[in-house]
Amino acid sequence: MFxxxxxxxxxxxxxxxxxxxxxxxxxxxxxxxxxKAHYLLHYFTFIASMIGVVVAANALSFLLFWELMSLTSWxxxxxxxxxxxxxxxxxxxxxxxxxxxxxxxLFFLIVTNGDLEMGFSAMHGVASAFAYPTLLFFFLVLGxxxxxxxxxxxxWLPYAHPEAPSPVSALMSGVMLKVAIxxxxxxxxxxxxxxxxxxxxxILVIGSxxxxxxxxxxxxxxxxxxxxxxxxxxxxxxxxxxxxxGMIFDSMHLKVLSSFAFIAAIFHTFNHMSFKSLLFMGAxxxxxxxxxxxxxxxxxxxxxxxxxALTFLLASVSISALPPTNGFLSExxxxxxxxxxxxxxxxSLKLAIPFAVFALAMTGGLAIACFVKAYGITFLGLHRxxxxxxAHEVNFLMRTGMLLMAAVxxxxxxxxxxxxxxFDAALVGLGHTSVYARLFPEGIWQLHSAGMHGGVVSPLILxxxxxxxxxxxxxxxKALRVKERIHRTWSCGYRTxxxxxxxATGFAGPIRRFFGWLYKPDEHFHKESxxxxxxxxxxxxxxxxxxxxxxxxxxxxxxxxxxxxxYWVYRLSHFEQTRYAAxxxxxxxxxxxxxxxFAHEFSxxxxxxxGTVMIISIKVLIIGEKR
Amino acid sequence: xxxxxxxxxxxLLIAPLLxxxxxxxxxxxxxxxxxxxxxGYRNFAKLMHKETIVSEEASAITRxxxxxxxxxxxxxxxxLPPVVHGAYYVSFVDAFTIxxxxxxxxxxxxxxxxxxxxxxxxxxxxxxAFIAALVExxxxxxxxxxxxxxxxxxxxxxxxxxxxxFPKEHMASFLFAxxxxxxxxxxxxxxxxxxxxxxxxxxxxxxxxxxxxxxxIYLAIIETASSVKFVIFASLFASLFLPFGLDYSAPVAIGVxxxxxxxxxxxxxxxxxxTAKLRLFKVPNLLGIAIVFAFLSLITFYVLGA
Numbered sequence: 026m027f028x029x030x031x032x033x034x035x036x037x038x039x040x041x042x043x044x045x046x047x048x049x050x051x052x053x054x055x056x057x058x059x060x061k062a063h064y065l066l067h068y069f070t071f072i073a074s075m076i077g078v079v080v081a082a083n084a085l086s087f088l089l090f091w092e093l094m095s096l097t098s099w100x101x102x103x104x105x106x107x108x109x110x111x112x113x114x115x116x117x118x119x120x121x122x123x124x125x126x127x128x129x130x131l132f133f134l135i136v137t138n139g140d141l142e143m144g145f146s147a148m149h150g151v152a153s154a155f156a157y158p159t160l161l162f163f164f165l166v167l168g169x170x171x172x173x174x175x176x177x178x179x180x181w182l183p184y185a186h187p188e189a190p191s192p193v194s195a196l197m198s199g200v201m202l203k204v205a206i207x208x209x210x211x212x213x214x215x216x217x218x219x220x221x222x223x224x225x226x227x228i229l230v231i232g233s234x235x236x237x238x239x240x241x242x243x244x245x246x247x248x249x250x251x252x253x254x255x256x257x258x259x260x261x262x263x264x265x266x267x268x269x270x271g272m273i274f275d276s277m278h279l280k281v282l283s284s285f286a287f288i289a290a291i292f293h294t295f296n297h298m299s300f301k302s303l304l305f306m307g308a309x310x311x312x313x314x315x316x317x318x319x320x321x322x323x324x325x326x327x328x329x330x331x332x333x334a335l336t337f338l339l340a341s342v343s344i345s346a347l348p349p350t351n352g353f354l355s356e357x358x359x360x361x362x363x364x365x366x367x368x369x370x371x372x373s374l375k376l377a378i379p380f381a382v383f384a385l386a387m388t389g390g391l392a393i394a395c396f397v398k399a400y401g402i403t404f405l406g407l408h409r410x411x412x413x414x415x416a417h418e419v420n421f422l423m424r425t426g427m428l429l430m431a432a433v434x435x436x437x438x439x440x441x442x443x444x445x446x447x448f449d450a451a452l453v454g455l456g457h458t459s460v461y462a463r464l465f466p467e468g469i470w471q472l473h474s475a476g477m478h479g480g481v482v483s484p485l486i487l488x489x490x491x492x493x494x495x496x497x498x499x500x501x502x503k504a505l506r507v508k509e510r511i512h513r514t515w516s517c518g519y520r521t522x523x524x525x526x527x528x529a530t531g532f533a534g535p536i537r538r539f540f541g542w543l544y545k546p547d548e549h550f551h552k553e554s555x556x557x558x559x560x561x562x563x564x565x566x567x568x569x570x571x572x573x574x575x576x577x578x579x580x581x582x583x584x585x586x587x588x589x590x591x592y593w594v595y596r597l598s599h600f601e602q603t604r605y606a607a608x609x610x611x612x613x614x615x616x617x618x619x620x621x622x623f624a625h626e627f628s629x630x631x632x633x634x635x636g637t638v639m640i641i642s643i644k645v646l647i648i649g650e651k652r
Numbered sequence: 653x654x655x656x657x658x659x660x661x662x663x664l665l666i667a668p669l670l671x672x673x674x675x676x677x678x679x680x681x682x683x684x685x686x687x688x689x690x691x692g693y694r695n696f697a698k699l700m701h702k703e704t705i706v707s708e709e710a711s712a713i714t715r716x717x718x719x720x721x722x723x724x725x726x727x728x729x730x731x732l733p734p735v736v737h738g739a740y741y742v743s744f745v746d747a748f749t750i751x752x753x754x755x756x757x758x759x760x761x762x763x764x765x766x767x768x769x770x771x772x773x774x775x776x777x778x779x780x781a782f783i784a785a786l787v788e789x790x791x792x793x794x795x796x797x798x799x800x801x802x803x804x805x806x807x808x809x810x811x812x813x814x815x816x817x818f819p820k821e822h823m824a825s826f827l828f829a830x831x832x833x834x835x836x837x838x839x840x841x842x843x844x845x846x847x848x849x850x851x852x853x854x855x856x857x858x859x860x861x862x863x864x865x866x867x868x869i870y871l872a873i874i875e876t877a878s879s880v881k882f883v884i885f886a887s888l889f890a891s892l893f894l895p896f897g898l899d900y901s902a903p904v905a906i907g908v909x910x911x912x913x914x915x916x917x918x919x920x921x922x923x924x925x926x927t928a929k930l931r932l933f934k935v936p937n938l939l940g941i942a943i944v945f946a947f948l949s950l951i952t953f954y955v956l957g958a
Binding site for chain 2 (some may be wrong): 324325327328331342345346347348353357360361364367372375376379382383386387389390391393394396397398400401402404405406407471474478479480481482483487490491494495498499502505507508509510511512513514515516517521523525526527531532533534535536538539
């Protein structure tokens, strides 16, 4: 029923590290929740079920806990179901998560031969005997990546995460998405092991796209929690880039580089858990005080909420992958593993991987822009609303939660070698080569790249050097005893006001304009001009909305197609029961025939015969005579 | 070790000289009466004696950020390739760390711009964020390509390898990478055509707009940071793309290195005199050229081996 190998334990540790600070935060948040019993019941079941998923040892318990995790998180989104928006978001999440579940179920039905209590290692034999392993791979990708939020199955995240109570968004974004990554590790390694090259390339492409698209939509977002949810898409993309590189190296028989890339992916999984939870907690505290998720209504909160501001700054620096933080270290490892691609003896791959390097570097640059925006507009400058003016620091329990999470971030930064040792052990447990000795050949001070002539980074020395130099400079400044005077900000002779500062929309303006072909922003600009002058106006109003491209194209058109088909069915059936029955009969026939064609050996003769039978049956039973 | 420390001190000392030199050269080329090349030091001395005025809307960030803008750049100075053959150098630090440290400095500079609640600060930060986001990929790709030619990802080691064995057989990709890196040098240091450091019009400022509300020692620190950044880029360009002259005796080698820095500064001045500042939305075209050259460099290296 349960297993406790190193991979499971590593991910259990992830869940525990993500949950303990959250418990404190959640306790502090509790007075604001009306349905306390409902919330607590689902909250604890949610955490327990996530642990259940990562320690499950057979398909049945895995699916049980997986479904329990989905259902409890769905109920948690509905905790404060006041608006129609929340209910729609929860419904969308429910649909997307079960869309993925169907594929997982199909996967397990095939690889277990119907015996759902079979262990994972026993599935390997069944899977390798199966004629279409790529189909199984696609089931896994659809099943897990719809949960993890990779392009193009990511659209639910920016809706579901903002609507949940903040501790829950922190758990969902920080921890639940990682459970899906665990699923990828577990089943790709245990069940589908020898991977063709194309799988790795597919994961790499999905990862690069998710990273770029996530960060671009995050930049255009004004809702702080939706912004963070979009960043989850980006970070899942980065994890998948590492994962994809690992798969590519493995299928090219570069075992050491492969382990290195996988370790980078797990490390980034941990890092994302830590800083994303912290960011969601910070956003939750701000939301708690200002009662709005709109980033344009914040400002100047650093003076009112110093603890929140400080922890949010730490997380922002870390998620922007700036040295010497943990986010930088894992992105550094992913970069180094990509630079290892120069050892591949496949020229087209060698030429293609720099494009992924480009995507990752671009993501890094845009993430910096996005977090300068998120931090600067939220915490710096003047307050932009009365609520922001009267905000004060959140209660003790919530602060404790944030500080504990900050401690997790710092521990990942300081004890990198120890964590990497655990990840290495997990990969060895999955049958990969150990690379710990190659990463730390000269003790814990320097982290080496696993590639030939790779780079080296020394997180602790960097941290020490930065702190030391900054302290020296500040000490020098103090020693000079400079006179300090406080005066108004200069703004061309006018008074500085909350409305004259740069807004979040304005901050992202250049980037939004440059990527206008992707955003296709919906702009509303209205001004009351004075006496017909173009440039003189008494009042003006500007609004911009960006609807994600994937939603407008992929999802809406699927909806339209479904509508069209149902209309067609309605036209054919005319509310006659016999015709409905005939349709169901034909559908079953199609399923049976396609199963036959697909699961057993393929022959053109059967296809032809069965196709003819189908056509006759449709003509006779459904369409009937022409009226 | 002495040469190593001496180089760092020397680089710090000439840091304010290079921007003043560019300015003086530009003025001479425009038939104006040139400003003194010591103007950088004079400004620094003047600012050190002033009181600091802090905006009343400013928070703790304004008091901390100037130090955090300068300190990553000072740390980078320790990681640069050696200028004298056989001198001590930190071989292991790779280009991502250096790019990351520069980004860390820019991150705090952008926060500083937003802190004083001034419209100009926000404007500068927003533009800087836009430019920095596009510089990052070009930078990573260029350095990737150079490190392939040098055979090592560590910047210090790459400089030594290139000096020991100039990549004549990879001349094409080497040149492409050099062009790309030079564009990045201009973009990252806010020189014309990306940004005009001497502008008096707030609406066209990028770097200057972020620090409009900074005075006194804080301003001195930020100005030092921007000149140190120029020195870092110039010496990276000198060590990676002009890797000669290390074999002479230590004083001559250091002299040659300084000459290279001044030659790069002169090239920047010539470009500044001959081009107009680009509109902000034309800047991506220039950076796009840098990105394309970086890709070209990698592709010629892989496919043609040239």
